[in-house]
Amino acid sequence: MKDDVIIPGPEKRLKPHRLLKFLRQEILPTTFCPGCGCGTVLNGFAQAVDELGIDPKDMVFVTGIGCSSWIPSPYFKGDTLHTTHGRPIAFATGVKIMRPDLKVVVIAGDGDIAGIGGNHLIHAARRNIDMTVLMVNNWNYGMTGGQVSPTTPFGVPTTTTPYDNVEHPLEAAELVAAAGANYVSRWTTYHVFPLMESIQKALQVDGFSFIEILSQCPVSYGKMVDMRKASDFLKFYRDQSVRVHKAKAMSAEELEGKIVVGKLMERERTEFTASLRRINERFRKG
Amino acid sequence: MTQRQSRLKEFENRTLFLLGDEAAAYGALYAGCDFFAGYPITPASEIAEVMSRELPRVDGYYVQMEDELASLSAVIGAVWAGGKAMTATSGPGFSLMQENIGYAVMTETPCVIIDVQRSGPSTGQATKPAQGDVLQARWGTHGDHEIIALAPSSVQECFELTVASFNLAEQYRTPVILLMDGEIGHLRESVTFPTFDEVAREERRLAEPDTDLFGGEPIPPMSLFGEGRFIHVTGSTHKASGMRDVQTQAVHEELVTRLCQKIADARAEIASVEQDLVDGARIGVLTYGATARPARGAVLEARRMGCAVDFLRLITIWPFPEEAVKRLAERVETILVPEMNLGQIAREVERFTSLPILPLPKIGGVAHTVDEILEAILSSSSELGSAVG
Numbered sequence: 001m002k003d004d005v006i007i008p009g010p011e012k013r014l015k016p017h018r019l020l021k022f023l024r025q026e027i028l029p030t031t032f033c034p035g036c037g038c039g040t041v042l043n044g045f046a047q048a049v050d051e052l053g054i055d056p057k058d059m060v061f062v063t064g065i066g067c068s069s070w071i072p073s074p075y076f077k078g079d080t081l082h083t084t085h086g087r088p089i090a091f092a093t094g095v096k097i098m099r100p101d102l103k104v105v106v107i108a109g110d111g112d113i114a115g116i117g118g119n120h121l122i123h124a125a126r127r128n129i130d131m132t133v134l135m136v137n138n139w140n141y142g143m144t145g146g147q148v149s150p151t152t153p154f155g156v157p158t159t160t161t162p163y164d165n166v167e168h169p170l171e172a173a174e175l176v177a178a179a180g181a182n183y184v185s186r187w188t189t190y191h192v193f194p195l196m197e198s199i200q201k202a203l204q205v206d207g208f209s210f211i212e213i214l215s216q217c218p219v220s221y222g223k224m225v226d227m228r229k230a231s232d233f234l235k236f237y238r239d240q241s242v243r244v245h246k247a248k249a250m251s252a253e254e255l256e257g258k259i260v261v262g263k264l265m266e267r268e269r270t271e272f273t274a275s276l277r278r279i280n281e282r283f284r285k286g
Numbered sequence: 287m288t289q290r291q292s293r294l295k296e297f298e299n300r301t302l303f304l305l306g307d308e309a310a311a312y313g314a315l316y317a318g319c320d321f322f323a324g325y326p327i328t329p330a331s332e333i334a335e336v337m338s339r340e341l342p343r344v345d346g347y348y349v350q351m352e353d354e355l356a357s358l359s360a361v362i363g364a365v366w367a368g369g370k371a372m373t374a375t376s377g378p379g380f381s382l383m384q385e386n387i388g389y390a391v392m393t394e395t396p397c398v399i400i401d402v403q404r405s406g407p408s409t410g411q412a413t414k415p416a417q418g419d420v421l422q423a424r425w426g427t428h429g430d431h432e433i434i435a436l437a438p439s440s441v442q443e444c445f446e447l448t449v450a451s452f453n454l455a456e457q458y459r460t461p462v463i464l465l466m467d468g469e470i471g472h473l474r475e476s477v478t479f480p481t482f483d484e485v486a487r488e489e490r491r492l493a494e495p496d497t498d499l500f501g502g503e504p505i506p507p508m509s510l511f512g513e514g515r516f517i518h519v520t521g522s523t524h525k526a527s528g529m530r531d532v533q534t535q536a537v538h539e540e541l542v543t544r545l546c547q548k549i550a551d552a553r554a555e556i557a558s559v560e561q562d563l564v565d566g567a568r569i570g571v572l573t574y575g576a577t578a579r580p581a582r583g584a585v586l587e588a589r590r591m592g593c594a595v596d597f598l599r600l601i602t603i604w605p606f607p608e609e610a611v612k613r614l615a616e617r618v619e620t621i622l623v624p625e626m627n628l629g630q631i632a633r634e635v636e637r638f639t640s641l642p643i644l645p646l647p648k649i650g651g652v653a654h655t656v657d658e659i660l661e662a663i664l665s666s667s668s669e670l671g672s673a674v675g
């Protein structure tokens with residue numbers, strides 16, 4: 001591994017960042033737009049992996065199609081399966097069943113995971129298969145230029161809701177909790193430290209773990225709502241977020257437009273691949 | 287002895303009375319299949335049922351997914367994690383799989399997809415057989431590509447061609463489609479099982495460290511997840527290293543041309559037919575799958591009546607056995623193509639000969655009868671002016 005990495009740009013030789021070792025450095029810089037939340041998620045994820053001391057050799061990353069999917073694929077230096085749009089959780093199911101010893105991580109967007117791939121999300125959570133899914137929710141189809149997504153807030157204009165969105169957004173984290181996952185939380189790119197802790201937790205959970213990460217798309221989404229700076233979103237996340245325990249005491253009207261953050265579910269249901277293996281045990285000769 | 291060997295030992299040299307679907311499932315087990323993901327659909331569900339029962343006994347894994355998109359997704363994921371994997375479906379599910387078939391082509395993922403064809407379009411006559419997916423198998427996914435597809439005509443062949451499908455998938459690092467039809471899938475016939483060692487199994491060719499996994503040679507070796515190679519697998523256009531490059535014209539051209547050529551160039555090796563030719567034949571009957579059965583009966587009957595007819599059965603549908611078709615065309619004056627669709631392969635045959643091609647289509651969920659095909663043979667024969675004695 002090269003240790004004096006030069007990020008193209010200023011002629012200054014930078015001291016390599018501690019977490020750069022986790023990245024495919026030869027393809028940096030990333031293609032994310034300036035101010036995009038994907039960088040924060042990548043940073044937080046790499047930090048969590050580093051702190052847990054997980055060897056990337058023991059991980060497999062499975063992604064879909066969209067800006068958020070690029071966080072691990074190609075940037076994270078690990079085995080990466082960059083799949084068809086909406087299907088990463090289903091591909092990851094095959095990987096995990098065959099190699100339960102590997103940590104399987106899916107990172108993809110709201111359109112990918114909750115839209116076109118919503119059915120796979122529900123059923124993977126129901127099976128409670130051991131994998132960690134980070135859904136980067138930027139409230140739109142970022143990569144394709146800012147179309148409405150299943151998580152776009154009500155009443156917001158997008159490139160395909162020019163007269164404002166008349167659909168209600170999906171609460172993906174609550175859905176996954178109801179479907180049977182062992183661990184579910186929601187955080188935002190404003191809440192970097194709790195997010196990092198939550199990623200660590202999710203990576204350690206045996207069973208399906210899901211984090212919905214609200215993440216800014218100041219370009220495709222921001223252009224339609226006049227939030228063109230990352231800070232516009234971070235302030236919004238800060239001001240509109242309500243912790244889970246506080247939210248419990250609030251009425252539906254009070255919660256309107258709020259972002260409930262924190263841990264939504266933690267439990268210990270039987271994990272799917274372990275159950276499959278127990279069936280095979282029955283036929284193994286002693 | 288492995289768990290698989292000892293389980294399959296219970297079948298060796300035995301003759302059982304099985305459905306085509308069941309025989310195909312056992313073929314997969316002999317071939318070394320250790321992962322199956324699927325979604326129920328008539329007339330393919332019996333394959334899943336056998337796999338769910340047998341896979342745990344050979345230390346393999348069965349999972350029923352939420353749909354066919356997920357089924358092929360899981361299969362491809364399992365392959366990169368080291369599995370030999372298969373799914374099985376019928377028309378509606380096969381349609382849903384098309385995007386991921388292209389993904390398997392582009393990522394050079396060896397896997398087997400069984401399509402037990404039924405009457406369509408759409409839910410059509412859901413429980414009735416057809417051969418309407420032969421062109422979908424060839425062209426169903428978007429973009430330029432080549433595909434391998436085989437079509438069994440008997441229950442024994444369901445077993446054998448499933449084994450062959452797994453081997454071709456590994457040999458050419460590509461998805462292989464076993465184009466069964468509802469007639470054969472639900473036909474019950476005797477099938478004789480070989481011993482485990484009698485079955486040739488193509489092992490996956492794994493790469494040495496530092497070799498490219500997506501180029502550098504016509505069929506590059508593979509590597510698997512979890513070996514510390516940090517493989518990058520993508521359905522987007524990529525360089526030999528696997529890294530995406532969707533901008534450079536030459537990179538795309540080189541990749542897609544290689545993917546096509548690795549199969550097209552091996553046409554002679556892959557393309558397999560059964561032919562039964564007779565001296566003086568002026569008529570040829572070209573067929574495949576279930577339709578080959580009444581077609582063979584009609585050819586034999588016509589010969590008994592003094593009409594010399596050549597018989598050519600395609601075992602490989604794709605890549606198309608062009609050479610065998612051209613040879614037949616050189617021998618005869620007209621070619622009859624009975625098939626359970628409105629003339630899909632007949633049209634392909636026309637590309638390789640200027641002879642008059644007589645499609646003999648039949649749809650509606652009922653197979654051709656011997657008499658129908660015989661009648662067509664005899665009327666062509668009288669048009670050609672040959673005396674039938």
Ligand SMILES: Cc1ncc(C[n+]2csc(CCOP(=O)(O)OP(=O)(O)O)c2C)c(N)n1
Pocket residue numbers: 065066067068069085108109110111112113136138140141142143144149
């Ligand atoms: C089957 C299919 N349909 C549509 C597309 C086009 N497409 C590419 S990315 C994308 C949306 C991505 O949105 P999201 O998953 O939220 O990711 P983001 O870019 O916002 O991070 C779409 C619709 C595709 N690639 N495949």
Ligand code: SF4
Pocket residue numbers: 031032033035036037038067068138142143216217218219220221
């Ligand atoms: S379009 Fe949005 S999500 Fe995509 S890179 Fe740009 S800012 Fe990020």
Ligand SMILES: [Mg+2]
Pocket residue numbers: 066109110111136137138139140141142149
């Ligand atoms: Mg999005």
